[in-house]
Amino acid sequence: MIARPDLKGLRVAVLASIAWPAPPPGYGPWEQVASDIARGMAARGLDVTLFASGNSANPGRLASVVPVGLNEDPHLDGEVFSELNVAACFARASEFDLIHNSSDWKPLLYALATSAPPVLTTVHGFSSPQILAAYYAGARRSFFCSISNADRDPGLDYLATTYNGVDPGAWTYRDVPGEYLLYLARFHPEKGAHRAIAVARRAGVRLLLAGIPQDTAYFNEAVAPHIDGDAVRMLGHVQGAARDELVGGALALVHLTTRPERFGLTLIEAMACGTPVLGARMGSIPEIVVDGVTGFLCDDDDAAVARVPQLGTLARSACRAHVEGSFSVERMIDRYLDAYAKALRLGTPPPPTDEQLRWRRHDWWDRPMAFTDIPPKPEHLPNTFHSGVTDA
Numbered sequence: 001m002i003a004r005p006d007l008k009g010l011r012v013a014v015l016a017s018i019a020w021p022a023p024p025p026g027y028g029p030w031e032q033v034a035s036d037i038a039r040g041m042a043a044r045g046l047d048v049t050l051f052a053s054g055n056s057a058n059p060g061r062l063a064s065v066v067p068v069g070l071n072e073d074p075h076l077d078g079e080v081f082s083e084l085n086v087a088a089c090f091a092r093a094s095e096f097d098l099i100h101n102s103s104d105w106k107p108l109l110y111a112l113a114t115s116a117p118p119v120l121t122t123v124h125g126f127s128s129p130q131i132l133a134a135y136y137a138g139a140r141r142s143f144f145c146s147i148s149n150a151d152r153d154p155g156l157d158y159l160a161t162t163y164n165g166v167d168p169g170a171w172t173y174r175d176v177p178g179e180y181l182l183y184l185a186r187f188h189p190e191k192g193a194h195r196a197i198a199v200a201r202r203a204g205v206r207l208l209l210a211g212i213p214q215d216t217a218y219f220n221e222a223v224a225p226h227i228d229g230d231a232v233r234m235l236g237h238v239q240g241a242a243r244d245e246l247v248g249g250a251l252a253l254v255h256l257t258t259r260p261e262r263f264g265l266t267l268i269e270a271m272a273c274g275t276p277v278l279g280a281r282m283g284s285i286p287e288i289v290v291d292g293v294t295g296f297l298c299d300d301d302d303a304a305v306a307r308v309p310q311l312g313t314l315a316r317s318a319c320r321a322h323v324e325g326s327f328s329v330e331r332m333i334d335r336y337l338d339a340y341a342k343a344l345r346l347g348t349p350p351p352p353t354d355e356q357l358r359w360r361r362h363d364w365w366d367r368p369m370a371f372t373d374i375p376p377k378p379e380h381l382p383n384t385f386h387s388g389v390t391d392a
Contacts, residue, residue, distance in 0.1 A: 108138025148284030165332030274316030
């Protein structure tokens with residue numbers, strides 16, 4: 001048995017996104033993970049302060065600049081209060097032994113400008129090519145953890161891959177397969193709702209859709225016309241006990257992404273219920289789903305259609321056991337404790353290698369990353385564009 005580092009009493013700030021409460025009532029993967037980290041670390045004896053919205057659960061100490069999540073009150077200015085949340089954390093930097101940033105790139109700029117303690121950033125994904133400038137600059141002050149081996153930028157150094165986890169006890173295991181397929185994700189082209197619809201129709205199985213329409217144009221054009229209330233039914237933003245029942249009652253979760261998945265929290269939520277995953281063979285999905293055991297990995301829609309009749313033959317107990325063994329909150333906390341110990345031992349990140357510098361000078365638009373937004377490259381930028389601060 002591997003001995004975990006004893007970090008009891010370590011003063012840790014967990015800096016969460018404030019788009020939703022931590023944990024969120026429904027959608028909000030970044031907030032869910034930050035909440036689980038804070039609660040898990042507090043349970044292991046660390047002194048935790050969670051920077052999140054005021055209606056978040058309190059695992060130790062809670063610090064907030066807004067009473068509710070930004071998406072819960074349209075009058076709150078996200079740009080203003082997100083910055084204030086970060087500033088509130090770094091204004092108290094001297095109170096902590098380590099800052100765990102689970103709130104994207106802006107905290108990296110504060111770390112560069114202050115003498116904060118070691119900073120560890122969980123990279124949940126990169127939104128666009130130019131965001132890499134902030135991560136490359138911030139690499140001088142922040143350590144990084146990826147949430148899958150697939151979602152790593154070759155220009156960065158990573159302490160570890162720290163897979164997200166769920167509490168299996170929070171999800172009801174159901175041994176009997178359901179009769180419907182389930183799509184549970186935000187409605188964006190990269191999540192593949194249109195593929196789920198096409199596969200379900202061809203397989204002759206009812207499809208339930210649940211999520212928030214992040215890309216309204218895509219939803220209206222590629223999803224809404226197919227919703228008939230019968231073969232394809234829209235449920236919207238499903239939360240709480242209804243979400244547990246929906247996920248556990250499915251024949252399978254359909255996750256046929258069009259870009260490499262970074263992690264996919266719904267995959268392990270489904271498997272915790274015993275529900276297998278019908279997923280695309282790309283990104284992190286092959287790291288999470290055991291092909292032929294906890295679901296099927298598919299190269300195209302034809303393969304997915306062919307696998308639908310076989311979903312009911314999979315042992316749902318294997319899905320649950322896989323999450324308990326590899327993707328529980330406890331396993332996630334173990335991985336982060338190891339990363340914390342390493343960050344504290346090193347103090348500051350190592351300088352970039354020659355290979356990392358080469359990638360930083362490489363064309364950022366030609367990158368094996370799952371960018372959410374890939375705008376056209378500005379014509380005036382050279383093929384080897386970099387920010388000018390990435391080599392420091």
